Amino acid sequence: MSLKHQRVVVERGPRSGLPIIVAVHSTALGTAIGGCRIATYPDWRDGLDDVLRLSSAMTQKAALAGLPHGGGKTVVALPAGAVLDRRAVLHDVGDVIENLGGIYATGPDVGTGPDDMMTIGERTGYVLCRTGDSSPGTAAGVVASMRAVVADRFGSPELSGRSFAVLGAGRVGSHVVRLLRSAGATVLTADVDPSRRTAMESVGATWTDPRSCLTAAVDVLVPAALGGVLTAGTVPTLRCAAVAGPANNQLATDDIADLLHERDILWAPDVVVSAGGIVHAIATELHHETPAQVTTRIEAIGDTLSGILSAARETSSTPAAAASRLADFLVGTPPTPLPATV
Structure with missing residues (x-):
């Protein structure tokens, strides 16, 4: 494997005894930012693989969100059946981040929330979202992206009358369901946690199982849980x-981007679609922008995605390739040459 990261730290937490893995991919545009994920892995090295992908x-x-920051990520790799001393783990995380000297700041991710950021903040100042939930901002960016997707696919940005399958009804997914329903869309949703069913049905979404949600015949599939789906x-099997x-x-x-392209399924790169939460946190907490300015930034995610989808069409490439070329250009890396066309 060719390591392209600026810095990778793996430490056994002295309090928790768990692997604390922090990857700083780039600080070319500024301080690296990226959430703290606490999740179970078959082996800690799977957590290392995950943090390298996520930080990149x-x-x-x-870059694509127009933020003056680079990318990083933290992963706490839990073994199966681990009993978690949460405070000990989060203090271990805070110490590792503090020792990086300010090149990276963390925030919530899978398995963590604002309360956890407060605990990490007892050991380091390089932490975001200590006083607020970033999930509404993430969901707002998703809906802005949806308008770009349906406009590209169906000729109109209107969400009313369109059908969506939201796979995952957690903090972000549940907000997305509510926003789509408010816009008049038909929504099917599923989650591995059945306790979320009542809240989703109360806003008019139809509940199903995760497998049926993944393969539903809808206009747009919305992955809103873990990656790799x-x-x-x-x-x-997608419809x-x-x-x-x-x-x-x-x-x-x-x-997999090529497989989707071959099936004529439009894929909107998740690095664009999911940016609303980090845009909200960075613009509010670090750059002290007004709510109106933050809203404008989040809405601009849809414009960015529209440009990427247009570039992909014009170059006969996938949206993934178009997004990667644009990000490389913005970071300052020479873009990957386009394949020769006849």
Whole structure:
């Protein structure tokens, strides 16, 4: 494996005894930003693989969102059945981040929330979202992206009358469901946690199981849980016209973008679609922008996605390739040459 990261730290937390992994992919545009994920992995090295992918994606996400920041990520790799001393783990995380000297700041991710950021903040000042939930901002960016997707696919940005399958009804997914229903869309949703069913049905969404949600015949599939859902096995089963959602690393491998393209399923790169939360946090907490300015930034995610989808069409490439070229240009890396066309 060719390591392209600026810095990678793996430490056994002295309090928790757990692997604390922090990857700083790039600070070319400024301080690296990226959430703290606490999740179970078969082996801690799987957590290392995850943090390398996620931090690289954060560099693209920040650049494409117009933020003066690079990408980083934290992963706490839990073994199966681990009993978590949460305070001990979060203090271990804070110490590792503090020792990086300010090149990276963290925030909430899978398995963490604002309260956890307060605890990390007891050990380091390089932490975001200590006093607020970033999920409404993420969801707002997702809906802005949806308008760009349906406009590209169906000729109009109107969400009313369109059908969506939201896979994952957690903090972000539940907000997306509510926003789509408020816009007049038909929404099918599922989650591995059945306790979320009542809240989703109360806003008019139809509840189903995760497998049926993934393969539903809808206009847009919305991955809103963990990544890796789009694989060589699942893509042939999809019955949607487009895929756009906030889950990070939706493609199990990079070549899945080509499989989606071959099936004429429009895929909106998750590094663009999921940027609303980090845009809100950075613009509000670090750059002290007004609510109106933040809203404008989040709405601009849709414009960015529209430009990427247009560039992909014009170059006969996938949206993934078009987004990667634009991000490389913005970060200052020479873009990958386009394949020769006849």
